[in-house]
Amino acid sequence: KAGVTQTPRYLIKTRGQQVTLSCSPISGHRSVSWYQQTPGQGLQFLFEYFSETQRNKGNFPGRFSGRQFSNSRSEMNVSTLELGDSALYLCASSFSYGNEQFFGPGTRLTVL
């Protein structure tokens, strides 16, 4: 069974731009969670989607948004990028909410 895939793997953007990251969960998994990982803050929860509905949201500004499609694929968008948004963005999928999560390889975003 194929694992979680994320695209793109690397991104370089400049301040003020926006970016869209994509995540395809493991086949049959309907829950997708997004995390931001930085050396100083560790793994921070962004949001979780299940059956196209956002179930939980972390403490991030409204510039961070996401959505989930009917095939469970998910996207997250960051608008008006700031230098502090430079991080590894991880997507994790699970069969349902509350089940063990499996992480994708991540998208490393660098904001210049």
Next chain:
Amino acid sequence: QKEVEQNSGPLSVPEGAIASLNCTYSDRGSQSFFWYRQYSGKSPELIMFIYSNGDKEDGRFTAQLNKASQYVSLLIRDSQPSDSATYLCAGLHNYGQNFVFGPGTRLSVLP
């Protein structure tokens, strides 16, 4: 605010020894706990999870949960240099809420 605490390390153990990684949590309502291993430059990979008090074993790994003390641990027997990584502990309050991750403990197994 729900928090999961871990000693950041590094924790150094000699090859073949038992590595003991510890995690405490503030939310008494947390039900399930997950251990992930993350190699440098890679994403976290699930090692095991536990939701009942006591021990749960999987190969060289044993997870221990003590809900009264709000304490979770991961024991790695016969540690190998390939076990050198950061170990993340995560707690889940209930099925309706999100995972809360600790900052991770860096483990170094010395050959």
